[in-house]
Amino acid sequence: MEPIDPAFMALLDEEYEKFKVTDSHSLLKKHLTQEVFDKIKHRVTAEGATLHDCIKSGLANPDSNIGLYAADAESYILFQELFDPVIDEYHGGFEPSQFHPISDFGDPIDLGDLNELGNYVLSTRVRCARSIEGYPFNPLLSSEMYAELEQDVGYALEDLEGDLSGKYRSLKDISSEEQEELLEKHLLFKQGDRFLEAAGASRFWPEGRGIFLNENNTLVVWVNEEDHMRIISMQEGGNIGEVYERFVRAVTILGERLPFSSSERLGFLSFCPTNLGTAIRASVHIRLPLLGEDRQTLEETAAKFNLQVRGTSGEHSEAEDYVFDISNRRRLGLTEMEALKEMYDGIREIIQLEIDMEEGNSQCRKKSY
Structure with missing residues (x-):
């Protein structure tokens, strides 16, 4: 060089x-x-x-x-x-001498329905970032590399069967009107994030970008957005066990067909250092009117379980109608199942706190009469 x-x-x-x-x-x-x-x-x-x-x-x-x-x-x-x-x-403590543990997806049946205590969770998703060996990340990808990557991932997606099967479409073949519809449903990524643009993630747009959707839109794969791949399992409601089970099947199959980039120390590698190790982000969109008025308590409770609170339009966005996006913050130094369990336990505690606040308000109203 x-x-x-x-x-x-x-x-x-x-x-x-x-x-x-x-x-x-x-x-x-x-x-x-x-x-x-x-x-x-x-x-x-x-x-x-x-x-x-x-x-x-x-x-x-x-x-x-x-x-x-x-x-x-x-x-x-x-x-x-x-x-x-x-x-x-x-990642809350991961020293240079530490090594990320071997992957362990655990048994999805160990995770239940987060709405067991009440219908607070509007939707649930589990997603991960994956990079393909042999290709650099966004700032160094050429237009030809973007096209090659899209082709490699597209071939792998064709092998998905059963409830995972679906169709891959290049972004340049999707009309602007349909893109807006997909964005409103949180199914598609968009150009224009200033942080990613400044990092060189939007070069040659929309070359090499696209989206895979299964038949009922519960499995989504983004190609060449921030990372080479974002694999997403999602559905309405709070049944995280179902969402995670689908996710594990999809990631396992795709990992058998594509060489995911990883290292012994840092686990799976991606463009952003927040997405290392498991590179998993498990999240819910959840309506919390009372905790939404007491943001400090919400943040403190989430922090106990290493969870991140933000608006439903992504990082740096505000919550609308008291609906928050809450997800696991730690992805490195713990297994996939440990990351999911941390998120699961934290959301259950947050829901219980919202219920306790509702009951407290109800008691106060009774005393006022």
Whole structure:
């Protein structure tokens, strides 16, 4: 690999100096110290990834929570002085000496219906990020690579059978009107996220992008959105056992047909360091009117179970009509089943708290008469 051009290095130095004086609270700002910056700024991966490829979104968006993306799998090793402390802090403690455990999906029957105590959960989904070996991540993908990836994944999806079978469609073949309909149903991704765009995730759009849907829209696969693949099992209501069982079958079959990128230490690898290890995000859309008025209590309760609370339109969005998207935060250093159980237990506790608050209000109203 040729050394980095001096003019490029001068520009990187200039951008970093500007970033240092911003009022950013991102993990990038916290851990990219001058010492670390000087140590790793000249490095280039075999695929051609530079430090700038990994931090350019955080530089452009000081309000990022993380601000760091891996441009390829090797970035996690070559720029480990930056990635390791970010990974450690985000995942609640995962030191450089630790190794992600072997996959264990457990038995989905151990997870029940979250609406057993009342109809609070509107919908449930379990999804994961997967990258394909032999390809870099978004900032380094060429237009030809996007097309090749789409073809590889498309062939694998054709092998899904039974309730998993469905149809893959390229994004460029879907009308703007239908895209809007799919977006409203939370079935499709969209272009325009400034954090991903700054990271280089929207290049050559819509080349190589597409969506797979099974017959009843309970299995969805996104191709080349943020990651090479997002595999999603979803349905209305709170039966997380059913959702997870479908998810496990789909991921297992696709993993037999595609070489998923992984490492012994970090588990499955993806574009964002928040999606490592299991790379699983199990979430619910849940209506919580009382806890919605007491956001601090909601956040504190979620934190006990390492859960993340946000609006239903994704990160950085607001909750509408007291409907929240709550999901597991930890994905690294625990098995798939442990991640699901953490989310399951946390949601049950949150629901019980909402019920207790309802009963408390009811008692207060009775006393007032």
